[in-house]
Amino acid sequence: MKLQSFAKNRWQQSAADGVQLVSAIDGGEIATSSSEGLDFGAMAHYARTTGGANLRKYTFHQRANMLKALAKYLMEHKKEFYALSARTGATRTDSWIDIDGGISTLFVFSSKGRREMPNDHVYVDGPPEFLSKKGSFVGQHIFLPLEGVAIHINAFNFPCWGMLEKLAPCLLAGMPAIVKPATSTSYLTEAMVRRIIESGILPDGAVQLICGSVGDLFDHLNCQDVIAFTGSKTTAELLQQHQTVIAQSVRFTAETDSLNASILGPDAQPGTAEFDLYIQEVVREMTVKAGQKCTAIRRIIAPAEFSGELVSALARALGKVRVGNPANKEVQMGPLASQGQRDEVRERIAELSGDADIIYGDLENFELIDADARKGAFFAPVLLHCQKPLTSRSVHSVEAFGPVSTVMPYDTLDEAITLARMGEGSLAGSIFTGDDEIAQTLALGIAPYHGRLVIINRDSAGESTGHGSPLPHLVHGGPGRAGGGEEMGGIRGVLHYMQRTALQGSPTTLGKIARRWIRGGKEHVDEAHPFTKYFEELEIGDTHHTASRKITVEDIENFAELSGDKFYAHMDDELAAKNPFFEARVAHGYFIVSMAAGLFVQPDFGPVLANYGLDDLRFAQPVYMGDELKVRLTCKQKTMREGEDYGEVRWDTEVSNQDGEIVAAYDVLTMVATRS
Numbered sequence: 001m002k003l004q005s006f007a008k009n010r011w012q013q014s015a016a017d018g019v020q021l022v023s024a025i026d027g028g029e030i031a032t033s034s035s036e037g038l039d040f041g042a043m044a045h046y047a048r049t050t051g052g053a054n055l056r057k058y059t060f061h062q063r064a065n066m067l068k069a070l071a072k073y074l075m076e077h078k079k080e081f082y083a084l085s086a087r088t089g090a091t092r093t094d095s096w097i098d099i100d101g102g103i104s105t106l107f108v109f110s111s112k113g114r115r116e117m118p119n120d121h122v123y124v125d126g127p128p129e130f131l132s133k134k135g136s137f138v139g140q141h142i143f144l145p146l147e148g149v150a151i152h153i154n155a156f157n158f159p160c161w162g163m164l165e166k167l168a169p170c171l172l173a174g175m176p177a178i179v180k181p182a183t184s185t186s187y188l189t190e191a192m193v194r195r196i197i198e199s200g201i202l203p204d205g206a207v208q209l210i211c212g213s214v215g216d217l218f219d220h221l222n223c224q225d226v227i228a229f230t231g232s233k234t235t236a237e238l239l240q241q242h243q244t245v246i247a248q249s250v251r252f253t254a255e256t257d258s259l260n261a262s263i264l265g266p267d268a269q270p271g272t273a274e275f276d277l278y279i280q281e282v283v284r285e286m287t288v289k290a291g292q293k294c295t296a297i298r299r300i301i302a303p304a305e306f307s308g309e310l311v312s313a314l315a316r317a318l319g320k321v322r323v324g325n326p327a328n329k330e331v332q333m334g335p336l337a338s339q340g341q342r343d344e345v346r347e348r349i350a351e352l353s354g355d356a357d358i359i360y361g362d363l364e365n366f367e368l369i370d371a372d373a374r375k376g377a378f379f380a381p382v383l384l385h386c387q388k389p390l391t392s393r394s395v396h397s398v399e400a401f402g403p404v405s406t407v408m409p410y411d412t413l414d415e416a417i418t419l420a421r422m423g424e425g426s427l428a429g430s431i432f433t434g435d436d437e438i439a440q441t442l443a444l445g446i447a448p449y450h451g452r453l454v455i456i457n458r459d460s461a462g463e464s465t466g467h468g469s470p471l472p473h474l475v476h477g478g479p480g481r482a483g484g485g486e487e488m489g490g491i492r493g494v495l496h497y498m499q500r501t502a503l504q505g506s507p508t509t510l511g512k513i514a515r516r517w518i519r520g521g522k523e524h525v526d527e528a529h530p531f532t533k534y535f536e537e538l539e540i541g542d543t544h545h546t547a548s549r550k551i552t553v554e555d556i557e558n559f560a561e562l563s564g565d566k567f568y569a570h571m572d573d574e575l576a577a578k579n580p581f582f583e584a585r586v587a588h589g590y591f592i593v594s595m596a597a598g599l600f601v602q603p604d605f606g607p608v609l610a611n612y613g614l615d616d617l618r619f620a621q622p623v624y625m626g627d628e629l630k631v632r633l634t635c636k637q638k639t640m641r642e643g644e645d646y647g648e649v650r651w652d653t654e655v656s657n658q659d660g661e662i663v664a665a666y667d668v669l670t671m672v673a674t675r676s
């Protein structure tokens with residue numbers, strides 16, 4: 001079969017013969033792939049004018065719901081994806097990471113989008129900055145989606161997850177994408193994209209697909225576009241130097257090579273739980289996806305005093321790994337993605353052998369289950385030992401992208417830190433220790449060179465996702481050799497596809513643009529209490545000013561009895577005066593909050609359903625007996641819940657005393673019913 005590209009809302013097949021794609025298991029032909037004949041400039045234009053315009057019609061919550069619906073739809077078709085995934089050489093476990101892991105990323109970004117972003121088109125970045133003495137001139141940062149197209153160039157090892165982990169934050173941001181999978185496994189990506197398009201969940205132009213080369217696509221990019229690349233550092237550097245990318249300052253994020261290290265602490269000696277966990281993790285990272293993971297452990301940094309016992313334990317564990325046809329249930333590790341990839345791994349091992357000795361693994365003769373070594377791309381796990389890692393170069397610069405790792409002994413924690421840093425930037429690192437002091441020293445020593453660190457001990461291991469598992473909640477990327485980019489990281493990843501703009505102006509004007517009231521902005525005061533208004537009747541800026549209440553000693557003592565809070569500053573004038581912040585007894589801060597609610601709450605049955613929290617509570621001034629307090633309550637922000645009959649309302653709340661001084665400020669969060 002010939003793979004097709006999806007361009008300008010239709011599937012297109014090239015007339016060219018294309019590249020032949022074969023099974024990693026037996027070398028049998030699967031498909032051919034070519035993008036010859038595609039109009040790449042037209043694809044980019046269609047994405048911007050149709051895809052982007054369509055996506056930006058929806059709010060963040062509506063786009064988040066699309067991701068959830070899409071994830072559910074893809075889950076219904078997992079069986080066909082698993083069948084194709086096996087032909088890439090993936091075991092059932094490998095496929096689960098790629099397919100289910102990718103789909104779960106859609107679910108996570110859907111959830112975070114609905115919980116952490118507004119049901120709106122503008123994302124407000126942080127609180128306003130007050131730029132003038134009287135507060136009439138303020139600043140506010142906002143994010144809006146870029147009005148270009150995201151070019152997603154993915155690697156061969158994760159044809160599903162690699163696509164979905166980029167698409168999820170991109171679509172949530174409101175930006176269309178052109179997906180370019182690695183050719184060798186693009187038949188699996190194409191199958192998933194077919195289901196995405198078939199679902200009808202995404203608007204026209206949201207996703208396009210290129211099976212084959214990108215042709216002259218980069219010539220058509222502009223300053224509103226984004227490139228997200230996963231692959232070799234050499235290719236990333238070549239793309240970054242493209243004339244148009246430089247001239248148009250096209251955003252470019254790269255996730256590239258990574259000689260990830262895992263450090264075994266000196267306390268984790270043989271016989272400890274941490275030692276056993278380390279053996280399990282190293283073997284898993286060497287063999288999952290046949291070691292073809294950008295986050296796999298390439299450098300095993302272990303105490304010299306028991307590195308010999310570590311090597312023996314690793315060799316025994318690797319000896320139990322069964323290699324062969326991934327369809328066979330007895331197999332723990334399948335082939336590499338292609339024979340070309342297998343040959344490249346052999347070449348890299350030859351380079352590493354100049355500084356390290358092969359202590360486990362046969363490059364030519366090894367047992368296979370239900371497979372023919374002559375037809376497939378099979379390779380046995382290989383463990384090397386570098387006795388002088390501080391003076392060796394290749395072990396810190398050559399990556400064998402397969403089931404290959406090198407043991408490196410260290411004498412001190414400083415040496416371990418130095419060895420980890422010699423990788424010159426990594427996506428992921430791990431530390432195995434039961435000693436928190438050691439964990440602190442190592443983590444702070446190597447963090448600047450890593451995008452992610454996982455510290456594993458007997459307490460965390462049971463629920464740990466392990467060394468090599470990128471999570472949608474956390475950033476995926478790393479400095480230096482790892483590409484210098486970031487992906488995912490929750491809402492951080494969404495913002496990569498948006499433009500942050502600093503606005504300056506009056507509080508009222510900026511509040512209108514940012515869709516939230518800013519202190520100092522115009523207040524709308526009428527006879528109707530805001531709590532009597534349904535969600536759709538409330539307006540940003542609706543304000544209620546309360547009557548005042550005098551604070552008495554009885555108030556303070558009654559609250560102390562009721563709450564049990566008898567802190568000396570509330571109960572004793574003489575002791576309170578010894579405190580540098582107070583002159584005499586002060587009212588409880590939480591009494592002030594409770595008293596304020598008593599002033600501003602409209603008690604009758606009405607649209608306000610519940611108070612579900614306070615944000616950013618600060619006590620600015622002490623409150624003494626005799627002070628008279630009043631409250632200003634203003635509708636600050638409204639967020640409607642998709643599919644619900646209520647919305648969330650944030651109220652800006654200030655409590656002030658008889659001198660006009662603010663004594664407490666915070667946001668009150670309520671759920672308010674719609675009239676329907």
